[in-house]
Structures are given as C-alpha cells and as structure tokens.
Amino acid sequence: MARPRAAGYDDQREQILARAAELFAHRGYTAATMAEIAEACGVSKATLYHYVRDKHDLLAQITGGHVARLEALIDEVGARGLAPEPHLRALVDAFLAAYASAANEHRVLTEDVKFLAPDEHAAVTAAERRVVRAFADALATLRPELRAAALETPVAMLLFGMINWTFTWLKPGGTLSHAALAPLVSDLFLGGLVSARLPQPPQPPSPRAGPPA
Amino acid sequence: MARPRAAGYDDQREQILARAAELFAHRGYTAATMAEIAEACGVSKATLYHYVRDKHDLLAQITGGHVARLEALIDEVGARGLAPEPHLRALVDAFLAAYASAANEHRVLTEDVKFLAPDEHAAVTAAERRVVRAFADALATLRPELRAAALETPVAMLLFGMINWTFTWLKPGGTLSHAALAPLVSDLFLGGLVSARLPQPPQPPSPRAGPPA
C-alpha cells in the first residue's frame, strides 16, 4: 500500500492553487510564469512541480474546482425548498457571495478557459450549462411565458451578466459590498421580469441547448 | 513637405488592426504571435512592422480605437435630443449594435487592458469612465433617487453587465440577434428600475468617481 501524502500536502496544494489563480487573474495565464508562481508561494520551481504536473494542470485545477463549487451552490440553495421568488433571490445572493470570495478564480474561469485542452474545456462548459439551466428554470417558474418564447436561457444570461460583470468594478473593501448589492440586483431583475413585454415564440416547438455561463 | 502615404496605406492598416483584434480575442494578447498576425494578414513580418511599431502598439491602437468609437456613440445618441426613456433605449441599442459589430475589439478591451502601459491604461480607463457616466446620468434622470442614494454608477454597471456579458454567449448568426435582444434588455432594466426599492443614502453628500466600463 502506498505511503500516504504528508500531512499538509493538500493544504499546501490549495495555497498554491490560490496563489496561481491570483497571478493568472492579474497577469493572464500565458504571461504568468511558473517561476513567478513558485516565488509567490515561497517555494522553488522544483517544489511547485511536485504539487502540479505542469502549468496546464494548474489551470485545469483552478477552473475545475471553481465550477464544481458553483454547482454545489446550486444544490445547496435547491435543498432549502424555497418558494420561486425567495429561491431566485437566494441564488443571486449565493453567487454574488461566491464571486466575492473567489474573484481570482472567477476571472481565470472567464478569461482563460480558452487555454484548456478540448476535453477539459468541454467539461467546464458542461458544468456551466448546468448552472445556467438552474437559473433559467428558476426564471421560467416565475414567468412561464419565458419558456414559451424560448427566452429563459437568454434572460438567464442577462442576469448572469449583471452578476458576473461585478468582478470588473465591484472591489472588496469598497463602500458597496456584495451583500448590499444582492437585494438590489434581485429587485431590479424581478421588477423587470414581471413587466417586460415578450416577443412571440420564434418557432413553435424548438428548445435549444443553452450557452455556457 | 513630406510625401503623403501611399493610397491604401490606411486601409491596409485598418485590415491589420482587425485581424490582430481577432487573434488577440481568440488566443489572448500574450499567446498570439506577431508571426501569426502577419500570416493572417497575408504579409511578411517585416511588412507588419512597417504598419505598427511593435506588438504593444497594436494593442494600444485596438483598445484606443474601440473606446473612441464608444465615446462617439454617446455623442451621436445625445445629439438626437430624445426624452429620458427613449434616450436610454437608444443607448442600449447603440451599444449592443456596436458590440455585435466589434466583438473582437470588445473582448480585447475587456481582457487585455492589463497589458497596456500605465499611461495608456489610464487613458482607456478615463474614456470608459466617461461612457459609464453618460449611462449613469441617463439612469439618474429616469430615477432621481438613484443619485440621492449614490447608486447611479453601480446601477449603470449592472446595466453594462447585461450588455457587455453578451459577448460571452450571444453569437452572430444565431436565432437571437443583438437587435432583437435590445428591446428586451431595455424592458427588463426599465421595468426593474422604476420598481426597485433603494436603500437609504450611506453618507449624506459624498459622490465618488465611477469605476471603468
């Protein structure tokens, strides 16, 4: 039987992933170097390669871990058994909080997915689609005509736009917190959702797969 | 007096900027090589360097040109002298159309600004701030309490989120066009804007400069 990893191995690994995410987020995946990452972690380059196979593996771990946490969030909120409106509000709340606590990972997910290998890229996209579907379902429950107009996914993507774009302007430590923003986002979107005029369904029965988050 | 540039010089230059924007958007600024860009333009690398000083100049031209066009759009829409609601709808329309016709430049502006030199970065950010301010003013005209609550810029950023995020999911040639989406975005946002509950002003009189687009 193989000897177990040293205690603290996983902690060290998590630390490395977090530091790497920070560097990828600020300098970009390609521009960030393995030497920089090692230095930021306070280890040698050789030690860094003890925790990750290569630079590409680092990116896959960061993006994969982040989307997995987002999917878990969907399940957690779903398990609360809330009514439609509180349910959507809870989703908005949970995602704004998640992005606030994982801003670097979120930026890497958004900007550096293109550097993943095709199969890893497909896996991340599939997870993103499941997240979008959960939001789209919540929206269609609140406004059933959305589904008839085949607009529940586009409208979900508009909501994701509000939430996801915050990483470009909402800085932690500012006067406006993610927690304070959440009810405003929900109010804005729910208010518009019930009053918006919807176009006629484009083609009678042709639901299409939604784009990624 | 200096001899004028050859006819077609500016055309060729514009072509090169467009091709470079496409490669930067798809492969990232750092990963895209000058050799690739030259090849995509059907010229030698030496010829490419005849039109741009270096790779960095290429990025500065692409981002600078794009924000300049966005600022021009603000002026064009403003010159129409529309009432508050049609004015905001026209802005949404114009920006969605601009992003549809310059998706590559928009992606580069969003993801690769970090590679600009400090002074170029500051100039782009200043232009983005002016654009955000135009949207924030339009929103505050429609809902004056926004300004009292010092929320006109955050709310403008939420609207920008809806609009800007489309570049991640709305593909040209799909069943849903940018033009069809524009009224839906305006309906959603205007509907939510009039009904949203606003928190009390945080500090009586302290307007802050807005973050970039």
Add this chain to the structure above:
DNA sequence: CCTACCGATCGGTAGG
C-alpha cells in the same frame, strides 16, 4: 531620398 516590402537572423527568455 522616399516608401514599401522580403529573406534571414539577432539577443533574450519561456516552460520544463
């Protein structure tokens, strides 16, 4: 003397 290019190769640095 200018511009608009080409084939070839430079010094430096990346991931591993």
Add this chain to the structure above:
DNA sequence: CCTACCGATCGGTAGG
C-alpha cells in the same frame, strides 16, 4: 528541494 541547464520559440531588426 536547489542549481544548472536543455530544446523551442518568442518579439524585434539587420542588410539589401
């Protein structure tokens, strides 16, 4: 876990 390196490829420029 470090120093010392490798194969390759980068952005940028020489002469003509």
